[in-house]
Amino acid sequence: MLSKAQIKYIQSLQHKKYRQKSSQFMAEGDKIVPELLQEGVPVKEVYATSAWIAAHRALLDRTKDVNVTEVDENVLRQLSALTTPNQAIALLDIPGSAAIAPGSLKGTVSLALETIQDPGNLGTIIRIADWFGIRQIICTPDCVDAYNPKTIQATMGSIARVKILESDISTLIKEAGVPSYAATLHGRDITEFSKLEEGIILIGNESRGLSEAVISASTHKITIPRLGGAESLNAGVAAGIICGRLLI
Template sequence: MLSKAQIKYIQSLQHKKYRQKSGQYIAEGDKIVPELLQEGVPVKEVYATTAWINTHRPLLDRTAGVGVTVVDENMLKQLSALTTPNQALALLDIPVAPPVVPGSLKGTISLALETIQDPGNLGTIIRIADWFGIRQLICSPDCVDAYNPKTIQATMGSIARVRIIESDIVTFLQQSGMSSYAATLHGSDITGFSRLEEGIILIGNESRGLSDAVIAASTHKITIPRLGGAESLNAGVAAGIICGRLLI
């Protein structure tokens, strides 16, 4: 049985300021929670129904140091940040990303995001990064929080395998010493580029795109060729198309 203080604390983690203060976040999902456990992510506690716990007992027994609390569906509704609660919710520590040393990302691909505002878009892009084997995602300080419950839900567990780094994008580009590829409406056709072995792919705000400062700091301006009349693409869709073309 959870105390009122415990319930209030878990509910508070739906808000960024309390996540930042506590250094913890919540993840919900009958599939997400097991994936986080399997990947060795620092899960502190699992709150789940008896049925879910019984189904996943072998995994829970293999995972040292994780507390397990039985809760019923009504309690999960109180704890949940989602419209339709799942059968399990996990409490986790936010990983502390070490500072990026200039040159340390040589030979890798990174995605860098400027002012992404929609949690679903960010979660989708994290999932795309995981799909294409990208291990770090650089987010400008004004991006939506990567540990927002809706973002975590949209990652479908990929948050376990992608390192989130918060940094001013222009500064990051200047220190990286790597080629960078800014997605714009008036760049070079991506179909003319060879497969990337290293570099930084830049995706901007859903409505405004990348800032002039970031575009100016990039080494290449790239565009997805448009065949129809749509004005623009969703940020997640654009990231997926660009990665699919430049990384395979």
């Protein structure tokens, strides 16, 4: 049974200032919570229905250091950030921020995001990165919080495998020692590029795109060929198309 104070604390994690204050975030979902446990992410607490606990008993037995609390669906509704709650919610520590060491991006492909504002877009891009084997995403400080419940939900568990870093991108791409590819409306056709072995793919804000400072600092300006009349593409869609073309 959860106390009112515990319920209030978990509810507070829906807000960025309380996530930052406590250095914890919540993840909910019948698929996401088991995936986090399977990947060995250090889950602190799990709150779940008796049916969910019974269905995942073997997994929970393998992760004995996780505290599991049985709650009923009424309590889950109080804890949930979703309109239709799932059967399980997990509490996790937010990973500590780490500086990006010079040369650490060599031999890898990274995604860098400037001022992405929609949590669903960021979650989708994290999922795309996981699909294409990209292990790190660099976000500017003004991006939406990667640990927003809506972002976590949109990752569908990929947050367990993709590291989220924070940096000023203009400075980063000047010092990283790898090529950078800025997604713009007036760059070079992505179909003209060979498969990427290392580099940073740059995706900008949903409405404004990349800033001139980032575009100017990049080594390549790239464009998805447009065959119709649409003015632009959703940031997540653009990231998926670019990764699909440059990484396969």
